[in-house]
Every structure is written in C-alpha cells, then in structure tokens.
Amino acid sequence: MAQTQRIGVVGGVGPYAGLDLVRKLFDHTRADCDQGHLPVMLLSFPDRIADRPAFLLRGAAVNPGEAIGEIMAELALTGATVIGLPCNTAHSPRILDTALARLAATGRPVRFVHMIKAVTDRARTFGEGARIGILGTEATLETRLYQDSLEEAGLVPLTPDAAGRRRVQEAISNREYGIKAQSPVSERARADLLAEAYNLVEAGARAIILGCTEIPLALPEKTLGGAALIDATDVLAVELVRAFAPDRLKD
Template sequence: MIEKIIGIVGGAGPFAGLDLCQKILEETIAEKDQDYLTVLNWSQPNRILDRTEFLLGHMDENPGVAIAEQVRRLGEAGAAVVAIPCNTAHSPPIYDVIEAELKRQQVQVKFLHLVEETAVFLQKHYPHIKHVGILSTTGTYRAQIYPNCLQPMGFEALVPNIELQETHIHPAIYDLTYGIKATGTATPRARTDLLTGAEALRQQGAEAVILGCTEIPLAIPETTIDDMVVIDPTRILARALIRESNPNRLQPVVS
C-alpha cells in the first residue's frame, strides 16, 4: 500500500513534538531504517502563541490561526495526515478556529483530534474503567476539554481541586524555575508535584489518569501508578498517526 506522509505541528511545545516523533518510532513495526514511516515535524514555536494564556483571557490573538497555517504548510510539503501534540489546542475556542481556517483555505489533509483519539482508545482498551482522572494545564482544566469528551461516553471525569491545580499541576508545566516547558526537562520538583496530583486523583477514586498535557509524559513515563493505569495521549496520538499512514506498521497494544 502507499503510505501517507505524517505531519506534526511540533512547536506547541517543542519537546512535546520531539516526544511524539520518538513514540511514532517506538510504535512502528520495523526491522531496518527503511521500514520507518516518513514524518515531517514542523516546529516553529515562535509563531504559535500560548494556548493557555489565550484561554485565560490574557491575550486576544487566537493561536488556532497560526496552527492552521502550519497544517497548511505541512500539507504543501506532502503530509496527508497531521496532528498537533498539544491538548490545550483542542479546546473548542481554538480547535474550531483551526478547522474553520483549514476549510476556508481548502487544505486537503486529515487532521486528527488528540482528545477524541484518547477517549476512544480508553473506551476500546479499558472498557472496565469508569472513573478517569485528568492532569493538565489550567487552560485545559478550565475549558473542561476532557470531561466534555469523556462524560458522553460513560466515563466519570475527575480533576484535582483548584488549589492543587494552581499550586502543583500547572507550575510543574509552566514555572520558570522548575517547570518542564521552561527547563526542557522533567525536574525532580515537577515530577513530585505531578505525582502529588496523580495521588490526589487516585484518592478520589480514579482508576486511570490521563496525562492531559503533552509535557507531562516527560515527567511520568510509567504505565501504572500503584493500581492506577496511566494514559499517555502522546503515545495514543502516535499510534493514530501510524494507523492513518500505514496500519500494517502499527505495533500491537501492550496494556
């Protein structure tokens, strides 16, 4: 079969884009270099304004316009299936603008929805799980992106209380001294703060926790925390991109 070229809007943020590239490699069946799929990672972070800052009303320019422009450029470069590894970009105020811009410019690529792919994966592979915790940026938290997607599918979505969200979860991603975005790595404090959030969700009854910001898997690479399943949307998105490019190259699910 003719493989479709994969495109990644990789600057939101840059380390999340690289993590998605890595996971595409890990989830591909290959015996030699030539077996791997063609991937275009378009990383131009200076062109995409912060998604959380927009959702919190701290800026007027919608990042969706710039994201759509990069999807268009990926299409022009040959990509047929494209995704952005940023959960917050899938909030309706941003994602709806992306879709509208792609339609207006008649961009002929398939643009995958990270949050919907995650929900479908959870339903298919963990049908026994009903209580799902979510760790995310405050933008994703306030926009209720995951609860709005999960609840119609029969899941109960659990989130940290607002104090824990603003003192531990969001700073682990954004703090200028130890946050993952600022340091480019999972500092010990960032990991500790995120694990504190995961434990709080477990105590609320979460059977699984979604790492609902694509920087969080850099700090929590585990597949389980005690008896709680860890759901990595970046890996799920990698699998979805392979499925659309060449399903024969997709590794079986390991759960």
C-alpha cells in the same frame, strides 16, 4: 516530481512535545531497517504560535489557532496526508476550529487525528462508569475538554482541586522548575505531579489521563498505585500510524 505522502506534526506547542510525538511514532512503527520507517515532517515554530492559556483564560487578542492553521497548511502543501497536534489545550474548539478552517482552505485531502477523541476512546476500555482522572493545564481543565468528552462516553471524570490544578500548572510552566523550562525534568516538577496523581488514585481513578504533552516526560510510568497512566501523546502516535499506514502499526 510527485510529493511523498507523509505524516505531519505541528511542533512549537511545547518545546519537547513535537519531538516526543515523533519518537513515539517511530516506537509504534513496525520496521526492520532505517528505510522501513514512515516519512514524517515536523514543523516547529514556537515564535509564531501565541500562548494558548492566555487566549483561552486571560483575554489575549491573538488566537493561536491562526498560526497553528498556517503551519497545518504548510504541512498539507508539502505532502502531509495525516496531521497531529501534540497539544491538548490547543484542541479547545476556540483554537482548533480556527486552525482546521485554515487547513480546509488548502483544498488538500488531509485527515486530522483528534487527540481528545482518541484518548477518550482509550479511556472507554476501562468500562462504562469508570472513574478517569485528568492531569492537565488549567486551561485544559477550565475549558472542560476532557471532562465533557468523558461524560459523553459514559465515564466519570476526576480532576484535582483548585490548589492541585495550580500545582500541576506550575510543574508544567514555572520558569524556574517547570517542565517547559528545564530538561531533564526537575525533581520538584515530578514530585508535584506524582502527588496530584496519587490524589486521583485515592479518589478512585482506574486510569489517569496525562492531558498535557509535557506531563509524560515527568511521569513515564505505565501504572501508578494500580491506576493506568494514559499518555495522550502516545495515544496520538498510535492513531497517526493507524491512519497513515495501519499495516505498519506494531501489535
């Protein structure tokens, strides 16, 4: 029996990130009945994927790209022709290059939609030289994933100061009140993220990239203080639909 082509989503890189991406895939699909939606496969194996910041910043030996690549390969071998990874930090070349090499070894014709590049393209719409704020994990900011990409695109990246970066990280991963530990989002996590977002607005940001797939769960607004909020997961969802079935993408 021929395999059904489908969109593949690598889950397990944030407890709700994969689910959030799938929901947004459906939100951006033009369909008038159940059968009109696109086929999607989500594989979520958090126990297999090592901690990304620990590998990038703290010298942990296990590269999470190995497990991510294995999951990508499983998606490809079961029919995925387009794959998305809803984790900004995992797009660090030290992780992603390893994962994509494992995917390429399957020999399957699969397109990987790169979240950082897609978000940068969205940021370009604010005009050359625009100031673009970034909220993300310490690992995402320390590895300059967005800063370098934005600068190459002729944009000016703005990030929180050291204390602000720690505040954002705690809002994401604190074991008592962080987004990864609590659902629904705690009041403290939202308040801390709002405070750092407003700091970026005051620094002149025309838009703010929500550069961790947990952050949009706490900041669902489209704008804040006159600045647009760019939900990286939402951008990824749009580009996955466009890559898989462009005629089915909502206007």
